[in-house]
Each structure stands twice: as structure tokens, then as C-alpha cells.
Amino acid sequence: MEILKTKNLMQQWSKARKKKDKTICFVPTMGYLHQGHISLLEKGKPLCDELVLSIFINPTQFGPNEDLAAYPVDIEKDLFLAEAAGVTAVFLPQKEDIYPHNFQTKIFLDRLPSYLCGHSRPIHFGGVATVVTKLFHIVMPDVAIFGKKDYQQLQIIRQMVCDLDFDIKILGGEIVRESDGLAMSSRNAYLTADQRESALSLSRSIQMAAAAIANGEKKSGVIQNQMESFIKGYPHTRIDYISFCDPHTLESVDIIDRQILLALAVHVGKTRLIDNCLIAPSQ
Amino acid sequence: MEILKTKNLMQQWSKARKKKDKTICFVPTMGYLHQGHISLLEKGKPLCDELVLSIFINPTQFGPNEDLAAYPVDIEKDLFLAEAAGVTAVFLPQKEDIYPHNFQTKIFLDRLPSYLCGHSRPIHFGGVATVVTKLFHIVMPDVAIFGKKDYQQLQIIRQMVCDLDFDIKILGGEIVRESDGLAMSSRNAYLTADQRESALSLSRSIQMAAAAIANGEKKSGVIQNQMESFIKGYPHTRIDYISFCDPHTLESVDIIDRQILLALAVHVGKTRLIDNCLIAPSQ
Numbered sequence: 001m002e003i004l005k006t007k008n009l010m011q012q013w014s015k016a017r018k019k020k021d022k023t024i025c026f027v028p029t030m031g032y033l034h035q036g037h038i039s040l041l042e043k044g045k046p047l048c049d050e051l052v053l054s055i056f057i058n059p060t061q062f063g064p065n066e067d068l069a070a071y072p073v074d075i076e077k078d079l080f081l082a083e084a085a086g087v088t089a090v091f092l093p094q095k096e097d098i099y100p101h102n103f104q105t106k107i108f109l110d111r112l113p114s115y116l117c118g119h120s121r122p123i124h125f126g127g128v129a130t131v132v133t134k135l136f137h138i139v140m141p142d143v144a145i146f147g148k149k150d151y152q153q154l155q156i157i158r159q160m161v162c163d164l165d166f167d168i169k170i171l172g173g174e175i176v177r178e179s180d181g182l183a184m185s186s187r188n189a190y191l192t193a194d195q196r197e198s199a200l201s202l203s204r205s206i207q208m209a210a211a212a213i214a215n216g217e218k219k220s221g222v223i224q225n226q227m228e229s230f231i232k233g234y235p236h237t238r239i240d241y242i243s244f245c246d247p248h249t250l251e252s253v254d255i256i257d258r259q260i261l262l263a264l265a266v267h268v269g270k271t272r273l274i275d276n277c278l279i280a281p282s283q
Numbered sequence: 284m285e286i287l288k289t290k291n292l293m294q295q296w297s298k299a300r301k302k303k304d305k306t307i308c309f310v311p312t313m314g315y316l317h318q319g320h321i322s323l324l325e326k327g328k329p330l331c332d333e334l335v336l337s338i339f340i341n342p343t344q345f346g347p348n349e350d351l352a353a354y355p356v357d358i359e360k361d362l363f364l365a366e367a368a369g370v371t372a373v374f375l376p377q378k379e380d381i382y383p384h385n386f387q388t389k390i391f392l393d394r395l396p397s398y399l400c401g402h403s404r405p406i407h408f409g410g411v412a413t414v415v416t417k418l419f420h421i422v423m424p425d426v427a428i429f430g431k432k433d434y435q436q437l438q439i440i441r442q443m444v445c446d447l448d449f450d451i452k453i454l455g456g457e458i459v460r461e462s463d464g465l466a467m468s469s470r471n472a473y474l475t476a477d478q479r480e481s482a483l484s485l486s487r488s489i490q491m492a493a494a495a496i497a498n499g500e501k502k503s504g505v506i507q508n509q510m511e512s513f514i515k516g517y518p519h520t521r522i523d524y525i526s527f528c529d530p531h532t533l534e535s536v537d538i539i540d541r542q543i544l545l546a547l548a549v550h551v552g553k554t555r556l557i558d559n560c561l562i563a564p565s566q
Binding site for chain 1: 290294298302304385386387388389390391392393394395412413416417420421423442443446447448449450
């Protein structure tokens with residue numbers, strides 16, 4: 001496994017592989033790898049000749065009051081896990097290499113970022129779209145894999161790749177959960193034992209909603225009220241949003257008469273957690 | 284010479300060439316080719332194995348009161364000239380192929396587009412940056428060539444390519460002028476005989492400024508006043524801007540103590556013309 005610490009070295013590595021007709025699968029991350037990331041690497045491993053992991057805590061996707069400075073880091077463990085997962089190259093750049101002096105180009109999407117997490121994180125997805133474009137140009141992948149826990153991010157990447165004609169296949173990796181249902185996230189590391197219990201309110205409220213829909217409830221407003229009461233029953237929780245929406249456009253859906261995305265964000269203490277599920281109505 | 288009318292065909296053509304280790308030089312245009320375009324093709328011809336010309340009148344770089352509907356078209360002549368210049372593939376897409384339903388991704392730069400033409404064309408360079416990114420992903424060039432008449436555009440493309448880590452070498456092609464000094468432009472076709480004479484005010488005022496600087500004048504404000512009076516002496520003229528600026532940042536320069544860019548835009552009748560020159564002070 002090679003470790004490439006500058007964008008020039010990474011780009012040269014990828015160009016050399018492409019010249020030899022090697023295909024490249026790419027999993028971009030912010031590090032502090034957990035089983036969710038590993039599952040993306042496992043999904044990518046058989047697809048291409050090379051498997052590239054990037055670890056870069058991208059400052060431009062954090063708002064001023066977010067957790068950039070606190071974001072957990074454990075490069076040594078990440079590299080160990082990456083090697084075990086069959087990664088052939090790790091891209092580990094410095095901030096100054098990615099955003100040099102006079103950097104001024106940004107990518108925005110008109111509609112998709114305005115929903116869900118976009119309300120409370122207005123600059124987030126522009127930062128994501130821009131850094132992913134850069135990473136795509138540096139790593140030159142044939143396939144790139146993003147986790148479905150960040151469902152909105154995945155949709156935005158898909159839309160951007162389509163709109164900008166990137167010749168890259170985008171795959172989504174399933175949400176990986178702890179045995180009690182909590183969606184895996186690097187941010188779970190922030191939770192105290194008390195908060196860890198309250199964090200279950202996300203996945204449990206989704207299960208509750210899925211059960212209600214399976215029982216024939218069609219009104220998203222009714223289920224949303226139930227979910228809000230349920231989540232508020234857990235200490236330390238503050239709901240950011242609960243959205244029943246179209247899985248493609250992310251526009252709100254009032255009547256659940258087709259498959260919908262149920263997505264939510266909840267602050268548990270100072271930690272903002274997200275979760276989601278695609279749910280189809282009962283026949 | 285192949286003519287490729289969809290982005291899928293063009294991308295497949297380029298991928299097939301790349302797979303055979305062929306290098307691609309790319310000259311993007313809006314068609315209605317003149318000697319300025321031809322000089323870019325001639326510059327590119329010896330640099331790569333393949334020479335690709337695109338002809339696409341990009342609607343997103345025209346403002347609501349600009350000349351999108353009137354922009355001159357002569358595809359047959361363009362194809363004849365392209366073949367004569369050694370073009371190996373022409374990309375000739377339709378608007379609906381480039382901007383399908385639900386298109387929503389855009390590229391912006393923070394600073395460079397705010398100067399010069401950016402004042403009167405606020406959406407122009409976002410449209411340019413976005414379509415050029417798409418064209419780069421579709422054509423996959425190793426080298427791309429842009430004319431220096433659109434100096435600000437060239438700087439913006441260079442900045443974007445650097446910021447977004449495109450693995451593409453950007454070259455500028457010199458301004459080509461008619462024998463009387465008028466910079467070649469597809470928009471010169473709009474000019475009546477009277478206006479054609481007034482259009483000379485741009486290149487002549489630049490010559491005047493260069494002479495003043497050669498004679499030791501250091502104050503850009505003094506020269507700008509002279510240029511304004513000179514241009515206003517021609518009928519049908521309305522000055523959009525005259526700028527003495529830093530050739531890299533495009534920020535205004537008051538004292539000419541190093542090389543500057545002199546750039547101007549003048550309406551001649553309903554036609555907006557631009558011209559520019561890099562000028563160094565006398566020693």
C-alpha cells in the first residue's frame with residue numbers, strides 16, 4: 001500500500017496506472033475509519049485493479065460553528081484498517097496543498113443542497129462538491145463509492161457527476177449499523193454514555209415510522225409528529241429536521257403513496273447525528 | 284475529420300484515443316471561425332496526436348439583453364476551415380444534450396470574474412467556467428488553447444484549472460488583427476461600414492496608450508482620460524470600461540511601474556467589442 005502525501009504525487013500515481021490500463025476505484029473519506037467506511041472499501045475492492053482511499057478533513061465543508069477543530073483523527077489506525085481492506089494507495093494531503101493561496105473556484109448546485117441538511121449547513125454541500133471535484137481530478141477514478149448514510153451528499157455527487165459529464169461511475173454503499181441500530185459515524189466518538197443511548201432515538205424513530213407506513217399510514221405529517229414526540233422523550237436531543245421526501249429531488253412529500261426517503265438530523269448534546277431510510281408504502 | 288454530435292459519442296471517441304495513448308489538443312469555440320480561431324488550431328496542430336474543435340454557442344454565458352439569438356452561425360464554412368486546419372474531430376453538440384432537464388451544477392470564481400467584463404456581464408464567466416469544465420470532461424484534452432483577446436476568460440480558465448486540479452495544459456493564442464489593427468472577432472460581423480471604422484478606436488487607443496507609456500507616462504488615470512476622449516471622437520461608440528490592471532489578479536493599477544494589462548470594452552452601435560494589450564513601462 002502506497003501513501004501519497006501530495007496531490008502531484010497522487011495524480012502521477014494515478015496517471016501511471018491509467019497508462020497501464022489499470023482501473024481505479026476510489027473511496028473518499030475524512031478518516032477515523034469505522035465499519036461503514038470499511039464496507040465501502042470491501043464493495044470497491046473487487047471492482048477495479050486499484051483501490052484508492054483518501055483521508056482529508058475538508059475545512060470548506062464545515063460551518064463556522066461546526067466541529068472542524070474537534071473532528072477525530074487516528075491516521076495510524078486508519079492506515080492499518082486500509083491495508084487490511086486491500087487499499088493499494090492512500091491519498092493523505094495537507095490542507096495547504098488542496099487549498100493553496102489564491103484558491104477561488106467553487107462548485108454549487110441550485111436545488112439539491114437547499115433541502116434537508118442544507119438548512120442548517122448552508123455552505124456544506126458547496127464545499128463537498130468542490131473538494132470531490134478536486135479529488136476526482138487528482139485520483140482519476142473509474143468508480144467512486146459514497147456511503148448512503150450521507151444520502152443527500154450521494155445524490156448531490158450523482159447530480160454533479162451527471163451535470164459536469166465526469167466519466168466516473170458513482171456507487172452508494174449501504175448504511176452500516178451498530179448491533180443496537182445506531183448508524184455508524186465518526187462523530188459517534190463524541191457521544192458520552194448517556195448521549196449514546198439518546199442517539200438510538202434516530203434509528204428507533206425510523207423503525208417506528210416504517211412500522212406506521214407498513215400499517216397503512218399515508219400522512220407524513222402524522223408520522224412526523226409521532227417521531228418528534230418519540231425523539232423528545234430522549235434526554236439531550238434537539239431535532240434539526242425530520243423530512244419525508246422524494247428520493248431523487250429531495251422535495252417534501254405529504255402523502256406517502258410511493259417510495260419515499262425518510263431522513264432526519266438530531267443534535268444529541270453537541271453532536272449532530274443523521275440517519276435515513278428509503279421506505280415504500282404497503283401495497 | 285470526424286463530426287461528433289452528442290457528448291456520449293465525443294467522450295467515447297476521446298476515451299478510445301486515450302486508450303491508444305494518443306494525446307488530444309482542444310480548441311473550444313462558439314463557431315463562425317475567423318483567422319483568430321484558425322491561429323489557435325495551427326498552434327495546437329503540432330502539439331498533439333489529435334486536434335479537437337468544439338462549436339457550441341453556450342447559452343449560459345449570455346446575459347438576458349445580450350446577443351445570444353443573433354450570434355452568427357456558418358457551420359458549413361466552419362467545417363471546411365476546420366478540415367483545412369487539420370482538425371481530426373469536431374464536437375458539435377445540441378443545447379439539450381449539454382444542458383439536460385434538471386441541470387443544476389455551476390462553477391464560480393470568487394475574484395477574477397468581478398473585474399473588467401464582469402461588471403457589465405455578471406453571469407458570463409460562471410457560464411464559461413461551467414461549460415469549459417463540461418467540455419474538458421467530454422473531450423478529455425491534454426492541452427487546451429484559448430485566445431488572448433478574451434484575456435480575462437483565459438486567466439479565469441487558468442485559475443480554474445489550477446484550483447480544480449485539472450490535468451490539462453492551458454495555452455493562450457495571440458490576438459490576430461485585421462490589417463488595420465481591429466482584433467478579429469465573430470462579432471465584427473455585426474458592424475456596418477460606419478461602425479467598422481469606429482471599431483478601430485479600440486486598437487488605436489491602445490496604440491496611443493502604449494506610446495504614452497513608452498514616453499514615460501506612469502499615471503494610468505492620465506492615459507485613461509486621453510483614451511476616453513479619443514474613443515468618444517468616433518461616432519457610435521460608448522465605452523464600457525478601460526482598465527489598467529495587474530495581468531494576474533486583474534486589480535486596477537494606478538502607477539504603471541511594471542507590466543500591466545490594458546483592457547477595454549466599447550460598444551460600437553449595438554456591438555460590444557473588447558481588446559487588450561500587455562504593456563511594460565519604458566526603462
